[in-house]
Amino acid sequence: MSAPLVLFSFSMLTVVLTLAFRNDTRAASTLASVGTLISALFIFFVPIDQAAEIFGNTFRLEPDWRLLGRALVLDQVTQPMVGFLYLSASFLLLPAWLAGGSRYIPALAVVMSTAAGAALMARPFLYAAIFIEFTAIVAGLILVTRKTPRNLGALRLLTLYTLGMLIILITGWLLDQGGITSATTGMINRATMIMIFGIAVLILVPPFHIWLINASTEANPYALSFVVITLQSSALFFLLRFLDVYPWLRENQLTFQSIRAGGMVCLIVGVLFAAGQRDLRKVLAYMIVADIGFALLSTGVGTSAGYQLALGMTASRIVSLGVLSLGLSLLIEPSPAGPIVYDSSAGSVMARLAVFVGMLSISGFPLTAGFPGRWSLMTVLMDSGSINAYLGFVTYLSLSVVTLWWGYKLFRGGIRGGWMQVSLENSFLLLGVAVIFLLGLFPQLTYPWIVELVSGLTRLFG
Numbered sequence: 001m002s003a004p005l006v007l008f009s010f011s012m013l014t015v016v017l018t019l020a021f022r023n024d025t026r027a028a029s030t031l032a033s034v035g036t037l038i039s040a041l042f043i044f045f046v047p048i049d050q051a052a053e054i055f056g057n058t059f060r061l062e063p064d065w066r067l068l069g070r071a072l073v074l075d076q077v078t079q080p081m082v083g084f085l086y087l088s089a090s091f092l093l094l095p096a097w098l099a100g101g102s103r104y105i106p107a108l109a110v111v112m113s114t115a116a117g118a119a120l121m122a123r124p125f126l127y128a129a130i131f132i133e134f135t136a137i138v139a140g141l142i143l144v145t146r147k148t149p150r151n152l153g154a155l156r157l158l159t160l161y162t163l164g165m166l167i168i169l170i171t172g173w174l175l176d177q178g179g180i181t182s183a184t185t186g187m188i189n190r191a192t193m194i195m196i197f198g199i200a201v202l203i204l205v206p207p208f209h210i211w212l213i214n215a216s217t218e219a220n221p222y223a224l225s226f227v228v229i230t231l232q233s234s235a236l237f238f239l240l241r242f243l244d245v246y247p248w249l250r251e252n253q254l255t256f257q258s259i260r261a262g263g264m265v266c267l268i269v270g271v272l273f274a275a276g277q278r279d280l281r282k283v284l285a286y287m288i289v290a291d292i293g294f295a296l297l298s299t300g301v302g303t304s305a306g307y308q309l310a311l312g313m314t315a316s317r318i319v320s321l322g323v324l325s326l327g328l329s330l331l332i333e334p335s336p337a338g339p340i341v342y343d344s345s346a347g348s349v350m351a352r353l354a355v356f357v358g359m360l361s362i363s364g365f366p367l368t369a370g371f372p373g374r375w376s377l378m379t380v381l382m383d384s385g386s387i388n389a390y391l392g393f394v395t396y397l398s399l400s401v402v403t404l405w406w407g408y409k410l411f412r413g414g415i416r417g418g419w420m421q422v423s424l425e426n427s428f429l430l431l432g433v434a435v436i437f438l439l440g441l442f443p444q445l446t447y448p449w450i451v452e453l454v455s456g457l458t459r460l461f462g
Contacts, residue, residue: 003048004065004072004121007082010039011114018107025097025106032106036113037090043083048074064123072121077456081237082117084453085230088318089113092226095428099222099329102145109226112138116234120241126172128238129165132202135234136161139227143219153215157227160201160208167198188248195242195249196258202235203296204228205262206269209289216285221332225325228288229318232295236314239299240307244457250302260300260388266293267395275402280355283406284328287362290399291317294364297392298377305380307460312447313373316361319439320370323432324358327351330425352410354429359406361436363399369439372447 014035021027049063064073074082093109102108112135119131139161140154171194174187201208215224239259243250270290277283291313298310330351357368364374374396381389439446 001059001061002065003046003061003063003074004118006061007039007042007074008065008072008114008118010035010042011110014039015107015110018110019104022103022107025103028103028106029093029095029097032096032110033090033093036086036093036110040083040086040090043074043079043086048079070127071123072118073123074121075456077241078121080453080456081120081234085113085117085120085233088229088233089226091318092222092229092322095326095432096222096226098425098428099220099326101220101223101329102142105142105220105223105226108138108142112142112227112230116230120234120237124172126169129168129172132168133162133165135231136165139231142223142227143215145220151215151218153211153213153218156211156214160211164198164201167194167201171195171198188252189254192249192252192254193258196255196262199235199239199242200262202238203232203262204266204289204292205296206265206289209266209269209285212285212288213282216281217279221281221284221325221328222322225321229321232292232317233314236295236299236310240457240460244459247459250460256300256302259296263293263296263300264388264391266290266296267392268293271395271398271402275398280328280406281332283402284324284359287359287399287402288321290395291362291370293395294374294377294392297381297388298373300388301380304460308447308451309373309377309380311450311453312443313370313377315446315450316369316373316439319432319435320358320361320368322358323354323429323436324362326432327354327358327429331355348426349411350426350429354433356403356407356410357433357436359403361440363403364396365400365403367437367440369436369443371440372443 014032017035018028018032021031046061048061050060063075064071089109093106096106096109115131115135115138119128119135122128122131136158140151140158143154143157144151171191174191174194204212212224212228215227243255249255266289270286270288270293274283274286274290277286295310295313298306298313300306301309327350330348361368361370364370378389378393378396381392
């Protein structure tokens with residue numbers, strides 16, 4: 001029996017059950033969360049490509065599933081990465097019903113996680129482009145709602161990811177047909193730039209972030225966060241896999257120079273535009289761009305410590321962005337004209353607190369989940385003495401100032417009575433805030449485990 005086939009079949013069963021309960025968003029979200037959690041546990045704990053015994057019967061799960069002459073492979077390299085996607089989906093889907101949005105979001109979220117995982121498992125490399133495009137299509141469906149049927153952000157996302165798919169196809173053809181070796185310097189540089197350009201599209205390096213800005217004011221914030229987290233996590237895994245598979249790529253200084261340059265562009269654009277926004281939803285979008293910049297800077301260091309920091313910041317982004325977007329979803333309401341509107345004085349104090357703490361964590365404020373990764377990155381950059389160190393530190397401080405200013409705007413109306421009212425809504429928000437501070441105080445709870453996600457990339461971490 002094939003492990004990818006079992007995973008795909010169970011995922012589709014989860015989708016069917018979730019659709020059956022689509023009119024009960026709480027039940028649909030719970031089913032989707034439990035289903036993706038079971039899938040993650042299957043990936044992490046069920047032995048693959050080795051004999052196992054259950055109730056006296058011996059069975060063996062094969063790591064590959066042949067499909068139309070190609071293969072989906074769930075081996076020691078892809079196993080933890082795909083498991084991470086399912087686990088993050090489970091975490092985000094459990095309270096998804098509180099955020100509102102389309103009743104089809106839980107089912108579509110499971111489909112998106114499955115498609116992103118299939119892209120990582122695809123062999124050969126060219127086959128991944130199909131799943132990347134399908135992931136973008138499903139992401140667009142998640143962003144579109146009845147209130148915003150003409151979602152410009154979703155259309156731009158699909159357009160840009162189609163461009164990224166074409167670039168990946170060109171890169172794959174070049175790698176298969178170009179005969180790249182350590183002696184073909186010109187070919188190496190061309191292949192490197194094409195591949196980096198494709199990754200820039202997938203990972204939202206400006207100007208390819210434009211769909212995110214449109215979607216921030218048109219889509220449900222929590223749905224948008226799920227889409228961003230899934231796309232960014234899979235894009236980072238793709239980048240690390242490329243560096244591991246192709247020695248000429250990681251030995252070429254142009255690769256890491258380009259990655260660092262992309263990171264600085266993300267930081268500068270994210271901070272400058274976040275500081276000039278009056279709409280908190282757009283501030284969130286630009287803070288995401290800046291957060292991606294920090295992850296790219298870490299990867300661009302070109303060392304195992306840098307890769308580990310990038311992965312750690314990806315994990316903290318899930319908690320930070322999840323809490324922030326859930327709180328923000330409770331501060332917005334539909335307008336008669338269609339799009340959602342935002343009022344910083346509306347909503348419960350707990351919702352505003354969740355938004356503020358989430359922003360603190362994304363900006364890397366001390367005692368929050370985002371701080372250990374940011375501070376470690378600043379230390380690594382300062383030791384190098386490069387211009388990136390000073391620019392990174394300035395943008396780090398600027399992002400914190402923007403966050404504190406919005407904290408003032410969120411709470412300048414004072415605290416009303418009854419804000420500690422016991423409810424599921426407040427319970428989820430309070431739990432999320434507590435997790436952010438817990439991971440800020442004890443980063444060792446997640447960072448060692450996150451590093452294991454890429455333990456199969458032996459050339460990078462061996």
